[in-house]
């Protein structure tokens with residue numbers, strides 16, 4: 166009898182496991198392929214403990230902030246940001262979405278679309294890897310603002326990618342969601358951020374069950390025309406600019422020239438939210454100097470105590 170009960174329990178567990186697997190494999194999901202600020206971790210020229218530790222121990226490295234959105238039901242996949250770490254991030258994307266094949270006109274676009282936020286080092290320069298000197302992509306769709314698309318089309322070396330048909334720029338306007346398939350959409354929102362070459366977007370991804378905000382760069386929450394606290398409440402996951410932990414992080418550098426919301430400011434701002442809403446906040450775009458990048462640090466403990474998370478590489482968000 167005991168054996169029979171055990172057999173039944175095991176059989177039902179296996180069925181449950183299978184069900185879970187089926188549900189997970191058909192729902193769209195997002196994977197964080199990178200979580201660092203534009204300079205990466207370790208950063209060029211930094212000999213301090215933050216970067217020397219990461220050079221010695223690869224588990225302490227962080228690639229530039231980048232997300233992969235996967236729809237297992239169609240095999241389609243989309244990249245958010247073309248970072249200088251694109252070659253490594255393409256490797257990490259292996260096995261997610263359908264395999265790509267080579268066509269006579271060149272290599273098939275590695276993604277069904279690449280969504281860009283803006284024209285700063287860590288967010289778009291990886292496009293160069295799709296050009297003649299490297300991958301030689303055929304018709305990789307790139308979604309961005311009108312100004313970002315104009316920048317790419319009119320400035321070398323990016324304009325060569327456009328002229329050779331290696332990338333195809335597609336303008337997305339704020340507030341006009343792009344339907345990727347029924348129940349899966351991407352919407353742009355405009356964000357204030359140093360606008361030397363382009364304006365800046367954040368992206369909202371809405372899946373059948375959950376929504377995710379990707380906002381890696383913004384000047385300050387006060388300058389945002391939307392109320393970030395309300396937006397966090399509305400979203401299931403908010404992956405937010407956490408370039409710096411606090412105001413004293415870069416001695417000798419004028420932080421007013423590189424404004425970002427400090428993690429301590431965000432924690433204070435979100436303290437009014439419920440525990441559940443606070444748990445949706447995942448900090449990313451961490452500068453090499455940000456102590457919260459080290460999970461063992463007191464800064465990372467402060468984030469956890471506030472009910473938030475520091476986004477981990479490989480972290481998966483079910484939509």
Ligand SMILES: [Zn+2]
Pocket residue numbers: 202203285287288381382450
């Ligand atoms: Zn950035």
Ligand SMILES: [Zn+2]
Pocket residue numbers: 283285358382
């Ligand atoms: Zn930026």
